Amino acid sequence: MINKIVILGSGNLAFHLCKALSMAGIEISQIFSRNLETASQLADMAGCTFTNEINKIDTSADTFLFAMTDEANLKIIKQLKPYPDKIMLHTAGSLSMNVFEGKTENYGVFYPFQTFSKNAKLDFSEVPLCLEASNKQTLNKLIKLSEKLRCKYYIINEAQRKVIHISGVFACNFMNHCISLGENILEENKIDKNILKALLKQSFEKLITNGAFASQTGPAVRQDYETMDKQIQFLKTNKTLLEIYKLMSQSIEETHFRDEKKIKKP
Ligand SMILES: NC(=O)c1ccc[n+]([C@@H]2O[C@H](COP(=O)([O-])OP(=O)(O)OC[C@H]3O[C@@H](n4cnc5c(N)ncnc54)[C@H](OP(=O)(O)O)[C@@H]3O)[C@@H](O)[C@H]2O)c1
CATH class of the missing domain: 1.10.1040.20 (ProC-like, C-terminal domain)
Structure with a gap:
């Protein structure tokens, strides 16, 4: 199971993920973001800590969920040391999951096909989720996470x-x-x-x-x-x-x- 998540990013999608995951009873242990103002707002919502320092990332979490721009995701992944026991996920439509290669063997994509803005209310259970994973165990964990959020999910490859x-x-x-x-x-x-x-x-x-x-x-x-x-x-x-x-x-x-x-x- 995915039980404890660090969300990387504090923009539109990170905001809605933080809210939906917290409401579903999944622990957000930390918000990592260059923007400390929005990071602290999300951290308040989730009741967790926040940081903008990659060496202070909470290694007690089981999952790192990347929800920054593609460019920022790539930059931070590059700076991250390998964490073989972690699951690493991103939320982007046009970024390969292989960007996590060499950092862990358990990685994937958690792409919500919806438009997210902080100032627009949304019922997350109505968001279709596109899932992709590097192995069966990770895919099963993504399916369980989607079920916990009560979302409809689709197993989708990179081309799709x-x-x-x-x-x-x-x-x-x-x-x-x-x-x-x-x-x-x-x-x-x-x-x-x-x-x-x-x-x-x-x-x-x-x-x-x-x-x-x-x-x-x-x-x-x-x-x-x-x-x-x-x-x-x-x-x-x-x-x-x-x-x-x-x-x-x-x-x-x-x-x-x-x-x-x-x-x-x-
Ligand atoms: N919003 C949607 O409708 C939607 C839907 C599906 C998937 N997604 C995916 O979700 C991801 C995030 O999208 P979003 O709409 O939430 O974007 P967003 O609101 O623009 O937020 C982007 C986040 O990335 C950070 N960031 C940007 N450039 C950075 C850099 N150079 N270094 C470090 N951090 C940086 C931003 O920090 P600052 O606040 O400091 O700029 C912010 O926390 C993307 O992969 C997108 O494809 C979004």
Whole structure:
């Protein structure tokens, strides 16, 4: 069993992991982070100590859970001496589990396929977990941990995890940015951005019920080139927005009229 964990990192995911693991009765023994302010906040929540010194890492823990940026994970793993009796895990979508090679034989990935922000509430038991491990014993421990968190889990290899990650980048990260761009357009034109809320609510309800393909509306799927030309004129002063508009419209047309020859590239 995984009973005692050091969490490395004190960002968005570390915050939610710290909360969910503590609530599930799993001991967090220490927060390791370069950021002592956020480390102390997480440590308060878990009732544990914190440090920013790698030589003070709590070696009484059975598991080191790396939840920093990929670059920081790699930097700290490099500095860490081998701990053959420990389990080492990371939480990243596109980082090989082999980054732990030479540090322990028991390592793996604990990748939660969800979007985490400190200021957004979340029921962790609804997070799908992608698990991968270097050996059977470690995988079994990861499964037990997922069960303790009451999460649905998937045994996923590195190639599959990369696919899942990139799908999430399109479905969540790019979608979020598109909404942010929509808000900016309103704000720049002195219109209350809250006018978007009802549209977003209905859009999410629709796409969860009917799927994204069936829910597509707008000028590109209607092939309303007159409107698209007007909108292109409107965006002419912002090169990036113009390119995004054209590429998105082209992608919508290619997706919906794949077998037809009548796609006009705006
Ligand atoms: N957030 C999500 O939605 C999500 C979902 C699934 C998986 N993940 C994975 O979780 C991991 C963490 O993501 P996150 O969203 O929690 O990131 P985050 O909020 O940006 O937090 C990153 C953490 O890494 C630390 N850090 C950054 N650069 C560092 C460096 N050079 N040296 C030492 N520490 C450094 C940060 O410290 P400072 O506070 O000092 O910057 C912070 O504690 C990533 O592998 C990500 O792929 C995230």
